[in-house]
Amino acid sequence: MGECNAYKFSRAVLLVFNFILIAFGLATLGIGIYAKVHSTKFDDYLAVVNQSNSTWENFGNLAIAAGVICTLLAVNGCFATVKQHKGCMVLFVVLVGLIFLLEVIGASLAYGFEGKIKSKARDGMFTTLINYQN
Numbered sequence: 001m002g003e004c005n006a007y008k009f010s011r012a013v014l015l016v017f018n019f020i021l022i023a024f025g026l027a028t029l030g031i032g033i034y035a036k037v038h039s040t041k042f043d044d045y046l047a048v049v050n051q052s053n054s055t056w057e058n059f060g061n062l063a064i065a066a067g068v069i070c071t072l073l074a075v076n077g078c079f080a081t082v083k084q085h086k087g088c089m090v091l092f093v094v095l096v097g098l099i100f101l102l103e104v105i106g107a108s109l110a111y112g113f114e115g116k117i118k119s120k121a122r123d124g125m126f127t128t129l130i131n132y133q134n
Helices: 002-037 039-048 053-083 086-112 114-133
Strands: none
Touching (some): 002 053, 086 114
């Protein structure tokens, strides 16, 4: 009887997690759409930081893609949890594991290139300060 309650609890936790993931995915999608639609509003800011408008548009594209992937992944997880579909659950677990692996690789690369990242950021900040004062 305890296993049955634990199984129901784990399904409920997974559903809650997936609903939160859907909300974050839709929020990220909304931010990306906002960035694409209103990219011209940021021309003055981007000129100060010495960036082109394509930087903001690329952010919009990236946010839209991340929002869609996150939302679809969470919907797949909800479907797999509610219908107890083994194939969808395996797909969900594999994709979540792949995303985790990509995050670990990204963090390792960021740690490995920490010096280059710091110098590039420092140079960009100094350039922005010089352009801002003019």
